[in-house]
Amino acid sequence: xxxxxxxxxxxxxxxxxxxxxxxxxxxxxxxxxxxxxxxxxxxxxxxxxxxxxxxxxxxxxxxxxxxxxxxxxxxxxxxxxxxxxxxxxxxxxxxxxxxxxxxxxxxxxxxxxxxxxxxxxxxxxxxxxxxxxxxxxxxxxxxxxxxxxxxxxxxxxxxxxxxxxxxxxxxxxxxxxxxxxxxxxxxxxxxxxxxxx
Amino acid sequence: xxxxxxxxxxxxxxxxxxxxxxxxxxxxxxxxxxxxxxxxxxxxxxxxxxxxxxxxxxxxxxxxxxxxxxxxxxxxxxxxxxxxxxxxxxxxxxxxxxxxxxxxxxxxxxxxxxxxxxxxxxxxxxxxxxxxxxxxxxxxxxxxxxxxxxxxxxxxxxxxxxxxxxxxxxxxxxxxxxxxxxxxxxxxxxxxxxxxxxxxxxxxxxxxxxxxxxxxxxxxxxxxxxxxxxxxxxxxxxxxxxxxxxxxxxxxxxxxxxxxxxxxxxxxxxxxxxxxxxxxxxxxxxxxxxxxxxxxxxxxxxxxxxxxxxxxxxxxxxxxxxxxxxxxxxxxxxxxxxxxxxxxxxxxxxxxxxxxxxxxxxxxxxxxxxxxxxxxxxxxxxxxxxxxxxxxxxxx
Numbered sequence: 001x002x003x004x005x006x007x008x009x010x011x012x013x014x015x016x017x018x019x020x021x022x023x024x025x026x027x028x029x030x031x032x033x034x035x036x037x038x039x040x041x042x043x044x045x046x047x048x049x050x051x052x053x054x055x056x057x058x059x060x061x062x063x064x065x066x067x068x069x070x071x072x073x074x075x076x077x078x079x080x081x082x083x084x085x086x087x088x089x090x091x092x093x094x095x096x097x098x099x100x101x102x103x104x105x106x107x108x109x110x111x112x113x114x115x116x117x118x119x120x121x122x123x124x125x126x127x128x129x130x131x132x133x134x135x136x137x138x139x140x141x142x143x144x145x146x147x148x149x150x151x152x153x154x155x156x157x158x159x160x161x162x163x164x165x166x167x168x169x170x171x172x173x174x175x176x177x178x179x180x181x182x183x184x185x186x187x188x189x190x191x192x193x194x195x196x197x
Numbered sequence: 198x199x200x201x202x203x204x205x206x207x208x209x210x211x212x213x214x215x216x217x218x219x220x221x222x223x224x225x226x227x228x229x230x231x232x233x234x235x236x237x238x239x240x241x242x243x244x245x246x247x248x249x250x251x252x253x254x255x256x257x258x259x260x261x262x263x264x265x266x267x268x269x270x271x272x273x274x275x276x277x278x279x280x281x282x283x284x285x286x287x288x289x290x291x292x293x294x295x296x297x298x299x300x301x302x303x304x305x306x307x308x309x310x311x312x313x314x315x316x317x318x319x320x321x322x323x324x325x326x327x328x329x330x331x332x333x334x335x336x337x338x339x340x341x342x343x344x345x346x347x348x349x350x351x352x353x354x355x356x357x358x359x360x361x362x363x364x365x366x367x368x369x370x371x372x373x374x375x376x377x378x379x380x381x382x383x384x385x386x387x388x389x390x391x392x393x394x395x396x397x398x399x400x401x402x403x404x405x406x407x408x409x410x411x412x413x414x415x416x417x418x419x420x421x422x423x424x425x426x427x428x429x430x431x432x433x434x435x436x437x438x439x440x441x442x443x444x445x446x447x448x449x450x451x452x453x454x455x456x457x458x459x460x461x462x463x464x465x466x467x468x469x470x471x472x473x474x475x476x477x478x479x480x481x482x483x484x485x486x487x488x489x490x491x492x493x494x495x496x497x498x499x500x501x502x503x504x505x506x507x508x509x510x511x512x513x514x515x516x517x518x519x520x521x522x523x524x525x526x527x528x529x530x531x532x533x534x535x536x537x538x539x540x541x542x543x544x545x546x547x548x549x550x551x552x553x554x555x556x557x558x559x560x561x562x563x564x565x566x567x568x569x570x571x572x573x574x575x576x577x578x579x580x581x582x583x584x585x586x587x588x589x590x591x592x593x
Contacts (some may be wrong), residue, residue: 009282026572041241041263042263042285042588042589043285043288043370043589045370046288046289046323046332047368048356049347049351049370050351050354050368052403053347053348053351053352053355054348054351054352055351055352055355055511071520081263081265082262083262083263083265085262085264086262089262091243097356115282115285115410116266116282118270119265119266119267119269119270119274120266121265121266121393122265122266139370140368140369140370142368150412161479182483
């Protein structure tokens with residue numbers, strides 16, 4: 001498959017030159033309509049679903065879990081263990097999201113590998129593959145922890161000042177990496193056979 | 198790596214005669230890649246299916262996207278630490294997963310577990326089974342396009358998770374089993390709250406049932422779809438509710454009883470094995486639904502029994518460094534999704550030399566290779582969902 005170079009992200013002319021009050025309004029709109037794309041991988045995905053159900057209900061915070069796919073999403077929640085086999089898919093889907101985009105790393109596994117920190121096939125944190133805005137600790141974190149993570153992200157969005165230059169600094173550098181590049185090469189077989197044990 | 202995105206045909210271009218209209222049309226089989234990330238299921242199972250028009254010709258599950266290397270990690274964890282990893286491969290039945298490890302280690306050590314701990318374990322295992330089944334009773338209709346049942350299912354899940362959390366401290370990964378018993382005694386007044394929660398769930402379950410059973414749309418999508426024969430069950434080593442929906446009457450709780458199950462599954466006891474003979478998607482869902490009732494009855498029976506037991510210890514004091522004597526042992530338990538086995542090989546050290554994990558979902562989705570060919574693409578999700586798998590349980 002031929003690769004296509006994506007254009008660098010940019011803001012529209014209006015948003016670029018907008019006065020400060022308008023930027024505040026734009027940020028306000030952005031923070032309360034986060035269409036979320038759930039990258040549900042493991043146990044944490046169940047707690048993510050629990051957070052979207054009636055008792056915890058993150059829709060009241062403006063997080064909308066009905067994005068048909070990554071191309072319509074603003075926020076990706078990586079919930080669960082990212083393995084080396086899965087990492088290219090995480091990267092590929094992240095690349096498909098339109099800017100500005102945000103990532104919440106939900107749970108110990110996607111933060112750092114968690115209880116699988118010494119496994120041969122687990123990626124040691126999803127932040128080695130995509131940039132992460134908010135880390136939610138726990139194994140798995142409670143749904144309340146996700147709600148707090150969302151609020152932290154909203155605070156972050158409210159205080160940011162978007163510009164084409166800033167966006168390129170944040171996302172452009174990562175454009176250099178493609179899904180193929182985060183694919184780990186084949187593991188070489190051990191050279192010396194260990195007999196017995 | 199080369200397989201991703203590559204379009205290949207397995208048996209080359211084929212001639213297809215279309216009955217009406219354009220006469221002979223040359224078509225080629227198309228390879229359709231489902232997953233690994235797709236919104237249909239809770240997880241990252243990838244399917245490579247070859248379709249001829251709308252009809253599936255071959256299907257191949259591609260596993261390994263959630264492989265976390267648990268078996269290898271068991272070898273560098275001591276017997277107390279193993280429980281942490283052991284309850285995570287099938288994240289919907291964490292308690293049942295812990296059980297297999299501790300039962301095996303206890304048997305190899307020759308430990309006698311206090312009676313209170315045995316009954317408490319049975320109770321928690323049955324509550325965990327209800328939690329697991331409720332998840333699938335919510336997510337399976339969701340995959341078929343009915344969004345409402347999952348809200349009811351999660352309401353009941355939260356009710357039961359609250360009592361599980363009160364005892365163990367965890368909502369999903371309980372870490373409540375220890376070699377020789379339980380982590381600590383049950384909180385005061387907890388049994389009353391279990392009774393209350395079980396009664397509440399049983400009282401509200403008809404809300405959920407009314408949405409699922411007798412639902413015309415759901416039946417149209419599941420009746421007669423994905424027929425699984427008892428021969429295929431035997432050939433692929435399918436177990437649990439899926440096997441029982443095909444009329445294979447086997448349940449380790451009755452056939453090779455452990456914990457307090459000999460008494461519960463004795464004649465006249467509350468335990469019974471739910472079976473169906475149809476072997477289609479609907480039968481599998483019905484088995485799950487009825488098992489919820491059976492498990493709630495079992496939980497009630499355990500609570501009653503625990504009330505009559507005298508106060509006493511719930512665990513056995515063990516040495517600081519726990520070493521299992523040399524030998525090997527296979528321990529199998531009836532997990533909510535099927536047989537879950539641990540083959541423990543010890544060389545007398547504080548870590549196992551090998552701990553092989555036999556998980557239910559791995560065998561259960563293997564049979565997709567038989568179930569999917571011949572079905573339509575639109576039935577694929579119905580069949581896939583009805584095999585009730587947890588991806589971590591497939592890939593370990």
